[in-house]
Amino acid sequence: MTTSADWSVGFARQADADFRTFQLLQISDVPECHKLHFLQMACEKLVKAHLCGAGTEPSTIQASHAFVAKFLPRVLDQYALSLNFSNARAREILKQTRHLAQEVEILAPALKRGGQRPDNCEYPWEDNAEQLHVPLDWTFPPSRLIVERGGPTILKLIRGAIDSLL
Numbered sequence: 001m002t003t004s005a006d007w008s009v010g011f012a013r014q015a016d017a018d019f020r021t022f023q024l025l026q027i028s029d030v031p032e033c034h035k036l037h038f039l040q041m042a043c044e045k046l047v048k049a050h051l052c053g054a055g056t057e058p059s060t061i062q063a064s065h066a067f068v069a070k071f072l073p074r075v076l077d078q079y080a081l082s083l084n085f086s087n088a089r090a091r092e093i094l095k096q097t098r099h100l101a102q103e104v105e106i107l108a109p110a111l112k113r114g115g116q117r118p119d120n121c122e123y124p125w126e127d128n129a130e131q132l133h134v135p136l137d138w139t140f141p142p143s144r145l146i147v148e149r150g151g152p153t154i155l156k157l158i159r160g161a162i163d164s165l166l
Contacts, residue, residue, distance in 0.1 A: 011049035012165035018042035033135035040107040068105035
């Protein structure tokens with residue numbers, strides 16, 4: 001029988017593959033929406049790996065994409081503490097993870113925030129003015145957030161948190 005620990009490792013391995021793909025795409029001319037799709041998937045699987053490792057029943061989290069905003073900051077907080085990364089700069093960066101996590105979660109097409117945020121990195125969508133938007137042409141907030149102050153450190157924390165589960 002497959003255990004929660006098995007699921008944790010499975011999710012962590014897939015998060016690792018997704019994050020490595022995101023990193024490889026960062027140095028290519030692949031459209032931003034594709035790069036961010038892999039970041040979104042890596043973060044979602046990292047969170048699910050962490051939850052399964054803490055004993056969450058895997059069947060309760062498999063079908064949902066709505067975990068990143070709530071749990072990614074917690075996962076990164078715990079990982080940062082394990083590194084003794086807790087000075088003023090660390091607190092500022094970890095505060096930024098909450099905003100980045102919310103923006104990353106919205107990248108999943110299933111999450112539209114009550115129709116207020118239909119933008120996603122996979123499928124075209126129509127806005128309230130009935131204008132069609134295509135992800136290839138859209139500028140997503142995480143694109144800016146991962147390169148601004150603290151963004152590279154947050155990406156290192158995500159990488160490290162995945163590694164800590166493998």
